[in-house]
Amino acid sequence: MLDFLSEYWSVVFPSAVGIAGIYLLLPRLEKRYRILGAIIGAAGLLLAGLLLIGSEAILAETILFYSFSGLAILGGGLMLSQHNPVHAALSFALVVLSTCGLFLLLAAPFLMAATIIVYAGAIVVTFLFVIMLAQQAGMTSADQRSREPFLACLAGFVLLIALLSVLQKTYSSTALDALMAKVDAIARAKTEVDLVRILGRPAQNPAGNRSLPLVDEVKKVLPSFDQDKVENANGYWNERPMNVAKMAALFQDIQKHVEHEFQLGSLQPPANLPLSPFSGPPPNKEGPHQLPAHNVAGLGRSLFTDYLLAVELAGTLLLVASIGAIAIAARQREGLR
Amino acid sequence: MSPVSLHNFLAVGAILFALGAVGFLARRNLIIMFLSAEMMLQGVALNLVAFARYRGNLQGQAFTLFILTVAACEAAIALALILMLFRRRKSLDVSLWQDLREPELEPIVDEEPLPAPPEPVELPRLTPAGPEPEHPREEASHV
Amino acid sequence: MFDDPRNYLWLIPVLPLLASVVTALAGPRWLKQQSHWPCIIAAVCSCFLSFLVLRAVNSGFEDFKRYYMWFEAGNVSVGFTLGADGLTAVMLVTVTFVGSLIAIYSIGYMHHDPGYARYFAEISLFLFSMTGLVLAENFILLYAFWEGVGLCSYLLIGYYYARPSAAAAARKAFLVTRLGDIGLFIGILLLWSVSDHSLDFSRILNNATEIDPGMRIAICLLLFSGAVGKSAQFPLHVWLPDAMEGPSPVSALIHAATMVTAGVYLVARCTPLFGVTPEAQLVVATIGGFTAFLASLIALTQSDLKRVLAYSTISQLGYMFLALGSGTRNEGHFLAGLAVTAAIFHLFTHAFFKALLFLSAGSVMHAMGNVIDMRRFGGLRHVLKKTHWLFLCGAGALSGFPVIFSGFWSKDEILADVLEAGSPGSVGSFAYLFLFCLGMLTAGLTAFYTFRAYFLTFWGEVRIPHEAGEHPHESPPVMLVPMAILAVGAVALGLILGPTGVFNDFLQEHWMVSAFPHLLPFKEHHHNLLLMVASGVLALVGIGLAWWMYVRKPASASELAQALPGIYGLSRNKFYLDEIYNAFIVKPLAGFAQVLRVIDLYVVDGIVDLIAQVPRWLGMLARPVQNGLVQFYALLMMLGLAGFLLSVLMR
Numbered sequence A: 001m002l003d004f005l006s007e008y009w010s011v012v013f014p015s016a017v018g019i020a021g022i023y024l025l026l027p028r029l030e031k032r033y034r035i036l037g038a039i040i041g042a043a044g045l046l047l048a049g050l051l052l053i054g055s056e057a058i059l060a061e062t063i064l065f066y067s068f069s070g071l072a073i074l075g076g077g078l079m080l081s082q083h084n085p086v087h088a089a090l091s092f093a094l095v096v097l098s099t100c101g102l103f104l105l106l107a108a109p110f111l112m113a114a115t116i117i118v119y120a121g122a123i124v125v126t127f128l129f130v131i132m133l134a135q136q137a138g139m140t141s142a143d144q145r146s147r148e149p150f151l152a153c154l155a156g157f158v159l160l161i162a163l164l165s166v167l168q169k170t171y172s173s174t175a176l177d178a179l180m181a182k183v184d185a186i187a188r189a190k191t192e193v194d195l196v197r198i199l200g201r202p203a204q205n206p207a208g209n210r211s212l213p214l215v216d217e218v219k220k221v222l223p224s225f226d227q228d229k230v231e232n233a234n235g236y237w238n239e240r241p242m243n244v245a246k247m248a249a250l251f252q253d254i255q256k257h258v259e260h261e262f263q264l265g266s267l268q269p270p271a272n273l274p275l276s277p278f279s280g281p282p283p284n285k286e287g288p289h290q291l292p293a294h295n296v297a298g299l300g301r302s303l304f305t306d307y308l309l310a311v312e313l314a315g316t317l318l319l320v321a322s323i324g325a326i327a328i329a330a331r332q333r334e335g336l337r
Numbered sequence B: 001m002s003p004v005s006l007h008n009f010l011a012v013g014a015i016l017f018a019l020g021a022v023g024f025l026a027r028r029n030l031i032i033m034f035l036s037a038e039m040m041l042q043g044v045a046l047n048l049v050a051f052a053r054y055r056g057n058l059q060g061q062a063f064t065l066f067i068l069t070v071a072a073c074e075a076a077i078a079l080a081l082i083l084m085l086f087r088r089r090k091s092l093d094v095s096l097w098q099d100l101r102e103p104e105l106e107p108i109v110d111e112e113p114l115p116a117p118p119e120p121v122e123l124p125r126l127t128p129a130g131p132e133p134e135h136p137r138e139e140a141s142h143v
Numbered sequence C: 001m002f003d004d005p006r007n008y009l010w011l012i013p014v015l016p017l018l019a020s021v022v023t024a025l026a027g028p029r030w031l032k033q034q035s036h037w038p039c040i041i042a043a044v045c046s047c048f049l050s051f052l053v054l055r056a057v058n059s060g061f062e063d064f065k066r067y068y069m070w071f072e073a074g075n076v077s078v079g080f081t082l083g084a085d086g087l088t089a090v091m092l093v094t095v096t097f098v099g100s101l102i103a104i105y106s107i108g109y110m111h112h113d114p115g116y117a118r119y120f121a122e123i124s125l126f127l128f129s130m131t132g133l134v135l136a137e138n139f140i141l142l143y144a145f146w147e148g149v150g151l152c153s154y155l156l157i158g159y160y161y162a163r164p165s166a167a168a169a170a171r172k173a174f175l176v177t178r179l180g181d182i183g184l185f186i187g188i189l190l191l192w193s194v195s196d197h198s199l200d201f202s203r204i205l206n207n208a209t210e211i212d213p214g215m216r217i218a219i220c221l222l223l224f225s226g227a228v229g230k231s232a233q234f235p236l237h238v239w240l241p242d243a244m245e246g247p248s249p250v251s252a253l254i255h256a257a258t259m260v261t262a263g264v265y266l267v268a269r270c271t272p273l274f275g276v277t278p279e280a281q282l283v284v285a286t287i288g289g290f291t292a293f294l295a296s297l298i299a300l301t302q303s304d305l306k307r308v309l310a311y312s313t314i315s316q317l318g319y320m321f322l323a324l325g326s327g328t329r330n331e332g333h334f335l336a337g338l339a340v341t342a343a344i345f346h347l348f349t350h351a352f353f354k355a356l357l358f359l360s361a362g363s364v365m366h367a368m369g370n371v372i373d374m375r376r377f378g379g380l381r382h383v384l385k386k387t388h389w390l391f392l393c394g395a396g397a398l399s400g401f402p403v404i405f406s407g408f409w410s411k412d413e414i415l416a417d418v419l420e421a422g423s424p425g426s427v428g429s430f431a432y433l434f435l436f437c438l439g440m441l442t443a444g445l446t447a448f449y450t451f452r453a454y455f456l457t458f459w460g461e462v463r464i465p466h467e468a469g470e471h472p473h474e475s476p477p478v479m480l481v482p483m484a485i486l487a488v489g490a491v492a493l494g495l496i497l498g499p500t501g502v503f504n505d506f507l508q509e510h511w512m513v514s515a516f517p518h519l520l521p522f523k524e525h526h527h528n529l530l531l532m533v534a535s536g537v538l539a540l541v542g543i544g545l546a547w548w549m550y551v552r553k554p555a556s557a558s559e560l561a562q563a564l565p566g567i568y569g570l571s572r573n574k575f576y577l578d579e580i581y582n583a584f585i586v587k588p589l590a591g592f593a594q595v596l597r598v599i600d601l602y603v604v605d606g607i608v609d610l611i612a613q614v615p616r617w618l619g620m621l622a623r624p625v626q627n628g629l630v631q632f633y634a635l636l637m638m639l640g641l642a643g644f645l646l647s648v649l650m651r
Helices: A001-005 A008-025 A034-052 A060-081 A086-107 A107-132 A151-173 A172-188 A192-200 A215-221 A229-236 A246-264 A295-305 A308-329 B006-026 B028-054 B059-089 B137-140 C009-035 C036-058 C086-109 C116-135 C139-157 C165-194 C201-206 C213-230 C241-245 C250-257 C260-268 C273-277 C279-299 C306-323 C337-368 C385-399 C408-422 C430-460 C477-496 C504-515 C527-550 C555-563 C565-572 C574-626 C630-649
Strands: C064-073 C077-083
Touching: A001 A008, A008 A034, A008 A060, A008 A151, A008 B006, A008 C385, A034 A308, A034 C574, A060 B006, A060 B028, A086 B006, A086 B028, A107 B059, A151 C165, A151 C630, A172 A215, A172 A246, A192 A246, A215 A229, A215 B006, A229 A246, A246 C555, A295 A308, A295 B059, A295 C527, A308 B059, B006 B028, B006 C630, B028 B059, B028 C306, B028 C630, C009 C036, C009 C116, C036 C086, C036 C116, C036 C504, C064 C630, C077 C116, C077 C139, C086 C116, C086 C250, C086 C260, C086 C337, C086 C477, C086 C504, C116 C139, C116 C250, C116 C260, C139 C165, C139 C213, C139 C241, C139 C250, C139 C260, C165 C213, C165 C241, C201 C273, C213 C260, C213 C273, C213 C279, C241 C306, C250 C260, C250 C337, C260 C273, C260 C306, C260 C337, C273 C279, C273 C337, C273 C504, C279 C306, C279 C430, C279 C574, C306 C337, C306 C408, C306 C430, C337 C385, C337 C408, C337 C477, C337 C504, C385 C408, C385 C430, C385 C477, C385 C527, C408 C430, C408 C477, C408 C527, C477 C504, C527 C555, C555 C565, C565 C574
Parallel strands: none
Antiparallel strands: C064 C077
């Protein structure tokens, strides 16, 4: 337990602070904790931003990502703490809009539009209609209290740290940052002098051979990268004059490998599995993968080839759901009750 | 590496999901419970679209479209049911529906009553000065 | 086929058994008033076959046969072995002959009773058990049939089961005889342990002298305790007077002629064992003599005719045991042969005259509308002429009227044997002498109370109780003819078989010689004329006294009763034995049973209920989880998931 905490403290601590804030923000009879809850919640959010998503470069992408995700989480917190259901529905609309912004960042413009139209346009409006139809007289006790706030927050907290710790364990490359900085520098090196400065001299390694220390480190930390290819670096070093381009290319390969692995994780479908190419390049094929430029056309092709049956079923589901909703909620004639 | 990579988006999705779970478990208003459930779905959709982007594949986005469809159907039916429940008890409190409990258990009711709404303040009324004027008939029609 | 008795020996018990089954199944529905036919046919056939067996034994047949292996378990091997020798033949003839006559009598007596078929089924079952008992050749089979006759006695005493007194009497009979049966069973077990794990008569009784003397005394006393229960000796005699709640033919068959003689048969059969255990024999004789005296004292003042006869049965059985216990050693001779012969002869004659007396009492009851209290009727010799003469034959035989009645000869033989045992030179002679005096006194009392009952019933002014209806009528021929046959037996058989020695010789030759050769040589039987005269005079004196007190001067009886209130009270109330038993045995046991009942209800049931409550409590612990709130359920699901994830993460 303790080593779990020490390993994942950067996940547990912000989550704890954030959930504590949420606990204080949940509706309760005494009103004095709300400000405190808001402050704690905001602190948690900031901590999370700093610790979990810490990065060096400030790009437009980063700013947009931070603002959209911060807005989404703020909207979620707002929704939980509102007494008035109308305010809660409007906060939910805020959440949806922020998520759509994130969709746009993720190169899914059609989904952004569809979500705004369907979710924020139709579903939230339907919720507001139902709130209008189901008006309660004044503020009821149901809105003022919450059911088991502590246990619910505990459950949410555990769920959150479970998810986030798994994510960290899979994707966290901070252990590699120093190494990757050097690799990055070599990949961008242009002259032999830079290479010599960064790589240093070969030394005796525990296996008994003479090898560059960086090569050993790469071999140790990245066992999934082709070990023989890394050995080539030693060979390139011994050449006079040093082949800068090849050395740089090798380290660019290492960079791409790390990027690939730490972006998508180490669990991949086996290479001999025939996966359909209609939705884009199959995941088990090598090579850079990028989304098609025409999002709507690609989505349409994917839906009507790979997911045709699902589309038809979804249509049927919509039909049935609409008939069902009408049948359930139709107002009965008073005499037949 | 780009500063914003896959796991950042996945973390945001996880946080939205957890917040939605807490809201579903803690709030007692039926509408807000379902809104929290929809927020959980949003987190999941974010997850899927992030994976689609980073794998270069449209499967995630297609799946998100289906999530959208199902969420719409679910909202329709759920709101119809909420309307029916409201018509029975004239309240959106989910704690009123405890009939499936064990027969010998007592129903769980809120112990402390709500604080009473503030008494409407009796504002002083001035005595009318002079007789009430006649209201012409045309003015009444503009109301 | 009829030459070899082994071919038809098994039919003697099986025919009544079949009749019982047929009557039980087909009687109530189809046979109804004809239900007596299977029983009569079976009884008469068994009687015929018994006579054939008698003839075969007389001509020297000695063998027996194992018909079926019942069970074998380790050291014990028990089979359905039936065999016949002299003793068995005599018993068989007695049982089946008297039984057939009583069954024929029952046709008339039970004519209007709704349980007609049940009665004959039970009678047939009884005949099966009794014949099986005397035919059995090993102790386990004997014990099985012993219990069978006990069961039939219970069924038949409680025949009028709707009457609480009858049901209680049946229960009393069963329980009291059960006390004796326990001793019998323990005795059988001891026999099994000392006799090399065999229970056949031949094996055990032939090697009787090899048993350790202390063990022999114990075994004999235990076997005798079974006889005490079944044959109603003191202290287990209390069931027999109450057993008169059953119909009169039942009293005649079971409680006069056959079942109560099973004890006598058992002790007679075990004579090889008793004969070499003088201490046990002394105990047998003492109890027999004491019982005879006690019962005759009680019979002096009873007002119920059947009770008088019941107590006289107890008394006569006491005589038989007195005889059986007199078989001691006397100066190199063994008196066992004489003693046993006397007892069996008395059993034989007693069967006839006691059955006759009970059937006559039944006839009186039949005419008087089921009234049997002698104070309510009188002078019946003018009303029931034939019954009167038949009763007189039986009364004369019971009281030992000299020469012409059989009871005189058999009782005289017994008294002669007791006197012989009391002569100097035999073991325990002083005790036997005392018992002899007691026996003579009892003979006088017997004559007195028998004729008291006779005079009270049949002499004096004619009084008819109102239950008798308009005109009390004599019994139909179907009832009178068996009684007449029994009367002939009561009168003539004694004279024919007794003094001529036919009976004694038969038993001696065909049974005793092969059964207990170690008790040879037997003392030769000679007639003690002085004793015969003395006992005859005693009988006449008793009869005369009864005539004086109840015919000549009827008031003298009540005057005597008022003069001696203490003794009268003791005799009338059966020496308060029932009350003593009730206070000292029945009530403590009932209290103990109540205690056990309380323990069973509260402790045993309490523990079981407590164990049954445990799942309920566990359920109550788990029940609050189901409180009907949807969010609570979702919370539990989420917590479960959270726990699961945590455990996976931290592994």
